[in-house]
Amino acid sequence: MSSAEGFPPSDADLATRLVVDAGALARRLREDGLGVEHKTSVSDVVTEADRAAERRITELLAVHRPDDGVLGEEGTLVAGSHQRRWVVDPVDGTYNFVTGSDYWCSAVAVTGADDYLLGAVHRPVTGETFVGGSDVPTRRNGVPVTPLTAGDLADGCLATYLHPPFFADPDLAEPFHRVSRGAATIRMLGSGSVDLAATACGVHTVWCQHSCPEWDWLPGRALVEGAGGVCATVEVNGYDWFVAGRPRAVDQAVALLRG
Numbered sequence: 001m002s003s004a005e006g007f008p009p010s011d012a013d014l015a016t017r018l019v020v021d022a023g024a025l026a027r028r029l030r031e032d033g034l035g036v037e038h039k040t041s042v043s044d045v046v047t048e049a050d051r052a053a054e055r056r057i058t059e060l061l062a063v064h065r066p067d068d069g070v071l072g073e074e075g076t077l078v079a080g081s082h083q084r085r086w087v088v089d090p091v092d093g094t095y096n097f098v099t100g101s102d103y104w105c106s107a108v109a110v111t112g113a114d115d116y117l118l119g120a121v122h123r124p125v126t127g128e129t130f131v132g133g134s135d136v137p138t139r140r141n142g143v144p145v146t147p148l149t150a151g152d153l154a155d156g157c158l159a160t161y162l163h164p165p166f167f168a169d170p171d172l173a174e175p176f177h178r179v180s181r182g183a184a185t186i187r188m189l190g191s192g193s194v195d196l197a198a199t200a201c202g203v204h205t206v207w208c209q210h211s212c213p214e215w216d217w218l219p220g221r222a223l224v225e226g227a228g229g230v231c232a233t234v235e236v237n238g239y240d241w242f243v244a245g246r247p248r249a250v251d252q253a254v255a256l257l258r259g
Helices: 011-032 047-065 094-099 164-168 170-181 192-200 214-226 248-256
Strands: 036-041 044-047 069-072 084-092 103-113 114-124 128-133 157-160 184-188 206-210 231-235 240-244
Touching: 011 047, 011 084, 011 094, 011 103, 011 114, 011 128, 044 047, 047 084, 047 103, 047 164, 047 206, 069 214, 069 240, 084 094, 084 164, 084 192, 084 214, 084 240, 103 214, 103 231, 114 214, 128 214, 157 192, 157 231, 170 206, 170 240, 170 248, 184 248, 192 206, 192 214, 192 240, 206 214, 214 231, 214 240, 231 248, 240 248
Parallel strands: 069 084, 157 184, 157 206
Antiparallel strands: 036 044, 084 103, 103 114, 114 128, 206 240, 231 240
């Protein structure tokens, strides 16, 4: 993280450091062995690595952005003294993380006045870091990604996830089935921020998921928008669905969700 002549680092540089440091710490703790706690189900888990990585991020923010608010998945809540707020997901894809998969990341976003949004995602195992948002075109490992062009859902991949018990709830299962049937293929890989980073790079055509907390949505949303994609939120049967990806294909996915 660079800081010329004592000036504070830019948001992009700071966000990059936050996710790289947090991801490296989580990976090191995983290699040393982890205790696992269950939250709501066998697949909804938390580890000491999640908590340690979130502490690392909040410590750095206290130094470099002491007036900003912070909201962390593992319980951090700092009010801040103005409109700016950092949203922190220290380990997104914790079930993957625990079971040895490389499909997990550390993710942050910062929001501010006038719809300002910037996000960063780091995949420690693959070494990929993505940064972008409203004022910063999305980059992968420092290289600008190819801007997203319009696409059709029927010709591309839908990245999504639905927790197995929800397949029995028609209010969720029916819109999920409609949008899934509209795609050429689907992927359910278990880390929304990794999915959204891939969507920003054009790997997936559309990503969608219901009931996303801010830490699962804002970092990836920033990357997609910084790559020229579009994002939407639509209410169906009392549930909010979050949709991001290529222009036109997002409209098609929203129409299918609505039925």
